[in-house]
Amino acid sequence: MSLTTILQHCLTGISLGGAYALIAIGYTMVYGILRLINFAHGEIFMMAGYFMIFSMASIPWFISVPLVTAATIILGVAIERAAYKPLRTAPRMSIMISAIGVSYLLQNLATYLFTAIPKGYPEIPFLKKIFRIGDLSASLVTFLTPVLTIILVFLLMQLINHTKVGMAMRAVSKDFETSRLMGIKIDTIISITFVIGSALAAIGSILYFTDRMSVTPFSGTLPGLKCFVAAVFGGIGSIPGAVVGGFVIGVVETLLVAMGYSTFSDAFTFLLLIVMLLFRPTGLFGEKSTDKV
Amino acid sequence: MLKISDLYVAYGGIEAVKGISLEVPDGAIVTLIGANGAGKSTTLRTICGLVKPKSGSISYLGEEITNVPTEQLVKKGITLVPEGRRVFPDLTVEENLKIGAYLRSGEDLTEDFKWIYDLFPRLKERSWQPAGTLSGGEQQMLAVGRALMGHPKLMMMDEPSLGLAPLVVQGIFDIIKEVHKQGVTILLIEQNANMALRIADYGYVLETGVITMDNTGAALLSNEEVRAAYLGKKRK
Numbered sequence: 001m002s003l004t005t006i007l008q009h010c011l012t013g014i015s016l017g018g019a020y021a022l023i024a025i026g027y028t029m030v031y032g033i034l035r036l037i038n039f040a041h042g043e044i045f046m047m048a049g050y051f052m053i054f055s056m057a058s059i060p061w062f063i064s065v066p067l068v069t070a071a072t073i074i075l076g077v078a079i080e081r082a083a084y085k086p087l088r089t090a091p092r093m094s095i096m097i098s099a100i101g102v103s104y105l106l107q108n109l110a111t112y113l114f115t116a117i118p119k120g121y122p123e124i125p126f127l128k129k130i131f132r133i134g135d136l137s138a139s140l141v142t143f144l145t146p147v148l149t150i151i152l153v154f155l156l157m158q159l160i161n162h163t164k165v166g167m168a169m170r171a172v173s174k175d176f177e178t179s180r181l182m183g184i185k186i187d188t189i190i191s192i193t194f195v196i197g198s199a200l201a202a203i204g205s206i207l208y209f210t211d212r213m214s215v216t217p218f219s220g221t222l223p224g225l226k227c228f229v230a231a232v233f234g235g236i237g238s239i240p241g242a243v244v245g246g247f248v249i250g251v252v253e254t255l256l257v258a259m260g261y262s263t264f265s266d267a268f269t270f271l272l273l274i275v276m277l278l279f280r281p282t283g284l285f286g287e288k289s290t291d292k293v
Numbered sequence: 294m295l296k297i298s299d300l301y302v303a304y305g306g307i308e309a310v311k312g313i314s315l316e317v318p319d320g321a322i323v324t325l326i327g328a329n330g331a332g333k334s335t336t337l338r339t340i341c342g343l344v345k346p347k348s349g350s351i352s353y354l355g356e357e358i359t360n361v362p363t364e365q366l367v368k369k370g371i372t373l374v375p376e377g378r379r380v381f382p383d384l385t386v387e388e389n390l391k392i393g394a395y396l397r398s399g400e401d402l403t404e405d406f407k408w409i410y411d412l413f414p415r416l417k418e419r420s421w422q423p424a425g426t427l428s429g430g431e432q433q434m435l436a437v438g439r440a441l442m443g444h445p446k447l448m449m450m451d452e453p454s455l456g457l458a459p460l461v462v463q464g465i466f467d468i469i470k471e472v473h474k475q476g477v478t479i480l481l482i483e484q485n486a487n488m489a490l491r492i493a494d495y496g497y498v499l500e501t502g503v504i505t506m507d508n509t510g511a512a513l514l515s516n517e518e519v520r521a522a523y524l525g526k527k528r529k
Contacts (some may be wrong), residue, residue: 162397177343178379181365183396183443273459284319 001258004135009258010251011284014140015211017250018149022060022204024228024234024242025156026197033173033193035092039099040079042224047217048072049121050114056122069202076198077191085187110217118214127210130275146247152200153243160239165192169230173237216283222266226253229273235283244284248272294319294478295340295371295447300349302332302339309335311502312349317480319446322473323490324510325482326523327499333482334376336499337449340480341373342366353447368396370446378436386416389424389435393442393443397426402442404455410439412471430461437468441477448472449480454488486523490514498523 023045028036051071055064083102087095127141151184160166172179172189180186208216208223230249234241249269256265276283295317302310310332317323327333338344340351342363351359356374358366380389390409394402410417413434419427424435427454433453441450450469473479475491483489490496493510498519506513513519 012428167384167388167392168395170384174381174383175379178375178381180343180363181341181375182392182439183364184392185364242318252424 005258008136008138009254011136011138011142013251013254014247015145016208016254017139017247018145019208019246020223020227020230020250021149021154021243021246022200022207023223024230024246025153025239026201026235027228027241028234028239029197030195031231033169033190034084034095034232036095036099037228038197039096039203039224039237040083040102041105041197042220042222042227043103043110044072044076044079044220045201045205045224046110046215046220047106048202049209049219050110050119051202052209053122053215055117061122061124065206068206072202072205073195073198076194076201080191085190090285105219106220113208114217115215116217118216121209121213121215122222124206124210139211141207141210142267148203148207149243149246152203153239154237156196156200159196165189169193172205177233208240216233226266226269229269231246232274232283233276235286238283238285241283294354295480296352297336298350299339299379300336300339300351301347302335302344303347304335304344308347309340309502310346313497313498313502313504313509315504315529317478319496320476320478321494322479322492322510323484324493324496325480326484326486326489326496326513326519327482327497328484328523330501331499332502333499334451337373337451337480337482340449341371349504351449353400364396367443370444372443372445372448374436374440374448374450376451376455378429378432380424380427380432380439384425385421386427386435389439390416390442394440396443405442409441410489412441412468413438417501429457433465434468435455435459437465437472441472445477447478448481449482451482452484453481454483454485462488484523486519490519497521 012145023041026034026041027038028037030041048068051068052064052168055067059067077106079102083098087098127144128139130137131140131143160169168179168184169192172184176186227246228251230245231242233248234243234245249272252268253265256262256268297305297316299311299312300314301308301312313336314324315417318414325333325336339346340457346359350357353371365445381392384392388503390406391402394400394405416434416438417433419431423433427435437453453465460467462485463513469479469481470492481489481493490510490513496508496510498506498513504517506516508516
């Protein structure tokens, strides 16, 4: 393989990784605050794909994008309110099972409403325009995805580390009860977490599907699982961890396909999960408890 | 200021508090003493809405607050310094204080920071450290400082001396007196009956969910039964 080809594949991988990272953030943030693995997150991502298909059928892209993002946010928050909030004081296993239930519900609902036949994903013309940098050529979306991911992550980190809401999120993720004693409305903070997670899933969905042309009710399953692995790999609960995890999985997966091992590319992701859990269960940037000195 | 009448609290069928009535007058230090499992913490947690009572009523400044959510009570000026301090370990000292003023959005907090740092110079030295790295005594100072940032009228404290060295305990009680001097009414629960009764205007003795005695702090301190049960003095 020539250097150009390798670089070309790396670029594709980084782009895929960016979309993964955006979805992985949703897993890691919800875990951070609720200690819940939101198994429905992959399906939220899939639904965002369908929203875009229907929206673009009659509305131009620059209105569709915010509209789809808003619809995805409503879906995400509605799921939290309906399926997770009533279980706030229940054992953690119950809420996890509820999440699995929501995941299958959405999948089957989509099959029922939209059938299992792949639906073509609409093209946003300027995203598909081919760009060249030296010998590398790719559509704009490939270049845009990692850049947009980095910008969004930067903004998110600013929000979490330097605003009042962010401070409240960090407090709630550590201690519900004491947060309430500070006057923080727990439910509002949890909803904000779902708003952010769902918005990023919607943007990730647009970037991901633009490169993949079609959506089925099962389109969310595998990317969802991979992004979950990315979050665990980076250390679940850590946002930079989820981003690094997303990029690593995206790049390695693409390179394996390029080298002709496409059969093994998915297996790699899950092998990574097993190895990580065996040797470093808290992940790359996993939560370390602050020790008293 | 705070009036509890005939309060019952149960955890899944087990009654932890069985019909207690007590009163905290404006500007006083009132203490609730008793052994482990007497229902002291449950009482405080019920007052601030973290636990729902089975029956009975709690009123604050003449207003019924029995089922008002915690966040609103904080807004009304009731604060709890929880047992075990519960500072946010990953937030810095300064952020912990800032979050204490969470509901006072948009206000300038410079004066408040100065006030707290004057009260606890140790916290100023450590304002950039994560709270989890502080010593137990410093964490207790931070927990008190954090509560004060909300400008409470009534501060409830759950075992502030728990797990602290005797010298530090003395310091904590000095702080309580200082906070009280600044006009905050205090409801204190303690196993360290000796220290608590010394600074309290009035005390209640709680035993397995029932109030068995109540009197002024000084009177309880010299009471034979109290001395035998909580102060380790032998009956003559």
